[in-house]
Amino acid sequence: MLAARLPSILPPLTAAELLEVSMIHSIAGQLSGGKLSDRRPFRTPHHSATMAALVGGGLRARPGEASLAHHGVLFLDELPEFAPQVLDALRQPLETGECNIARANHRVSYPASIQLVAAMNPCRCGMAGEPGHVCARGSRCMSEYQGRISGPMMDRIDIRIDVPAVSAADLIRPMAAERSADVARRVARARDMQRERFTAAGVPEVTTNARCATSLIETLAELDAGGLQLLRDAAEKLKFSARGYHRVLKVARTLADLDGKSIVGRIHLAEAISYRIAGERLAAVA
Numbered sequence: 417m418l419a420a421r422l423p424s425i426l427p428p429l430t431a432a433e434l435l436e437v438s439m440i441h442s443i444a445g446q447l448s449g450g451k452l453s454d455r456r457p458f459r460t461p462h463h464s465a466t467m468a469a470l471v472g473g474g475l476r477a478r479p480g481e482a483s484l485a486h487h488g489v490l491f492l493d494e495l496p497e498f499a500p501q502v503l504d505a506l507r508q509p510l511e512t513g514e515c516n517i518a519r520a521n522h523r524v525s526y527p528a529s530i531q532l533v534a535a536m537n538p539c540r541c542g543m544a545g546e547p548g549h550v551c552a553r554g555s556r557c558m559s560e561y562q563g564r565i566s567g568p569m570m571d572r573i574d575i576r577i578d579v580p581a582v583s584a585a586d587l588i589r590p591m592a593a594e595r596s597a598d599v600a601r602r603v604a605r606a607r608d609m610q611r612e613r614f615t616a617a618g619v620p621e622v623t624t625n626a627r628c629a630t631s632l633i634e635t636l637a638e639l640d641a642g643g644l645q646l647l648r649d650a651a652e653k654l655k656f657s658a659r660g661y662h663r664v665l666k667v668a669r670t671l672a673d674l675d676g677k678s679i680v681g682r683i684h685l686a687e688a689i690s691y692r693i694a695g696e697r698l699a700a701v702a
């Protein structure tokens with residue numbers, strides 16, 4: 417449900433983005449009745465999806481789900497149920513924002529600048545970690561299931577959150593909620609800050625921290641000495657890859673932007689590091 421709501425807090429597509437999205441959907445034969453929406457795409461392929469269905473290919477080299485989600489959200493539910501080689505085919509588009517389809521004598525390339533959201537159970541029976549539960553297959557139930565997601569794939573997931581089961585009490589208690597429109601305004605302000613920063617840095621074609629070059633994010637994060645020390649300690653203790661290190665910086669920069677702060681504080685860094693730790697534990701198990 418959270419993944420499906422994500423497009424509602426993202427800024428509407430710009431005219432140029434809308435044109436790109438329409439062209440891809442048109443090539444894929446998925447432009448229904450010529451009706452265009454500035455809502456960002458949200459695609460949810462089933463876990464039985466083939467590599468061609470996900471990243472493009474087949475007889476006519478059609479765009480896949482990753483390209484149909486261009487400028488929007490690609491949601492993969494039950495992540496470990498996808499074939500491992502299909503998931504690994506997503507690594508390249510996640511890195512470059514493009515899907516390349518190799519043919520006998522030429523190559524087709526479709527844009528695929530996406531936000532990937534994935535959900536998974538902790539193990540095949542879905543109960544590992546629940547108080548009082550012991551999996552029938554013991555600890556292998558969890559390690560084998562999580563091991564289906566490769567380390568390099570996991571390394572490309574920046575925000576990892578454990579979601580405990582909802583109790584009856586959670587459902588009864590009224591929850592303090594923020595409206596999507598209010599969150600969307602905060603996101604739009606953060607995106608404005610990022611656009612201005614990248615324009616000032618001479619790279620106006622970059623519009624989000626996620627797409628920023630690693631060398632540039634080190635400058636733009638503007639860490640103070642304390643922040644730098646915290647990040648170095650965490651990177652060493654938690655054995656971040658070089659990619660992981662820079663991705664933490666990007667997430668921290670975004671958290672500071674959402675906070676309306678020009679300097680990335682220790683609090684933003686600590687939060688960004690915590691989002692990577694949940695997955696480091698997963699990776700350790702795997």
Ligand SMILES: [Zn+2]
Pocket residue numbers: 539540541542543544551552557558
């Ligand atoms: Zn289990």
